[in-house]
Structure formats: C-alpha cells, structure tokens
Amino acid sequence: MNEALKELLDLLDLEQIELDIFRGRSPEERIQRVFGGQVAAQALVAAGRTVPDDRNVHSLHAYFIRPGDPAIPIVYNVERVRDGRSFTTRRVVAVQHGKAIFTMSASFHVTETSVEHQATTMPEVVDPETLPLFRDRMLQVVGNDSPMREWLAKPRPVDARYVTPLTWEAHRDPELRGSKTNVWFRYDAELPDDPLLHVVLAAYASDFTLVDTVLLTHGLAWGASNLSGASLDHAMWFHRPIRVDEWVLYAQESPWSGAARGLARGEMFTRSGDLAVSVVQEAMIRVR
Secondary structure, three states: OOHHHHHHHHHHOOEEEEOOEEEEOOOOOOOOOOOHHHHHHHHHHHHHOOOOOOEEEEEEEEEEOOOOOOOOOEEEEEEEEEEOOOEEEEEEEEEEOOEEEEEEEEEEEEOOOOOOOOOOOOOOOOOHHHOOOHHHHHHHHHOOOOOOHHHHHOOOOOEEEEOOOOHHHHHHOHHHOOOEEEEEEEOOOOOOOOHHHHHHHHHHHHOOOHHHHHHHHHOOOOOOOOEEEEEEEEEEEEOOOOOOOOOEEEEEEEEEEEOOEEEEEEEEEEOOOOEEEEEEEEEEEEEO
C-alpha cells in the first residue's frame, strides 16, 4: 500500500467529537480548496457510522455549497431523519468557519431480493493492464521538463488508466474531442472486507474525472485553458456490492453543457460487466 492510499484511509477515519458529530481533516498539500470527492467520502463515513451494520447505502444526493478550506478541519453534523424497518435516511451537513460548505442526504437499505435486470452493457474496451499509468501518459503530453513533472511524480491513492483521450490530448488535437470517457480504476492494495469502505472509496474516485468528460467535448483542459470550474451537485446510486481494490470500469458521458454549467453521468462496471454504481454530476464551467 503506497503512502497516498494510507493517507486517504487515515483521512476517512473520522474523529467522533459528540453524538452524531464528526471531524475530518484534509491532506497537507498546497491546494486552494478541498477536493469534492474527499468531502463526499467523509460525509458518507459520518452517515454510515450512525446506521446499523445490516444496512448498506444505496443512494446519496449532495450539493457543494462553498469551497472547503484545506487548512482547517471539517465538522460533519449528522441528522437521523428516519429509521424504518427496511430503509434508513441520514442528512449530513459539513461545516467550516461556522457555515455549511456541503450537504448530503444518504439512504441505507437492508439486503432484499426481488426482480432483477440490467438494460445497459459495459463498453467493449481494452484490458487495464495494457494501458499506461496516468502519470506516464501525461508526461508524454507535457514533457519531462514541464513544471507539472513534480506533481505527476507524487504517489496517488487511485490507479486510473484512460481508455479514451485525456483532456490535454484533446486540447492539442481537435480530432480527439468527444463526449465520452472510459477509465479503469482501482485502489492498488488489498482492502478490508468492509462494504461501507468500498462504497466510500467509490464515491471518492467518482469525482475525479466526471467534469473532464464535459471538457473533453470542447477541447478544454485544466491548466491549459483559461477556465474555472467547480462541482455543484453529485448523486450516486449503488446497485450491488463493489470492490474497489479490483478493476472497475468508469464509463462516463456528457449529454449537455450551457449557461456556465455542464452535466456528466457515469456508470461503474465490475470487470465481469455487472453494473454496480450510477453517477450524475453537474458542474460550473466558466471559460474566460
């Protein structure tokens, strides 16, 4: 297990400071705001710690309200909205400087059996082992003498391998633009058999590339284009158990953008082709 993954797991081990009140911190990095996937993952941990073990999260709906300050802790207040016979509902508010920066509603469900179907199929893509690391692919684009080299050299908690073009590649070559992104990802270490942990880590990874799917359509790229953006809201549905220490294909597309916003949706498939998670996100995107 690399140091980046160890650090992430430590960040997700929230401190409980009172009944239904938890505190989380951010990595010690020189960043302007907290990564949205981190806040969503920590909020889901806080909610999950107030729910019986026999109930697994099946959906979450979240709003990013203000940028998070990475220099100070985030306090997560959990409201026990409902405890039913089959479903449990929690609402989480993340607070910094006395103001809400993020809200999330999450629903948990006991395991039941019923009718089943899967209308969507996993895209036919090459195996992840045949694809280069994200770091190596980006270095081919920006060059070894790029100021980004130091940032790219840092270990990452998630091993992400792109089947489709990177936004930087599409920025330089208009023929590579498109509205779909396919990315294999996994956490490259054997993780405990804790269903909540795997769901939380899926939520963390879900925010990495969704906005990029919007940018890819227009040949835009962070750091290469004069643009600014931020996640506005985020929704996830968990259809079946998922292990994120095994390869997951994250198939994403952007059906629309306009009015300084862009919509992206994604589906996470197990390597055997089972649909495990559905994701939808809207983001603010401003091009100056």
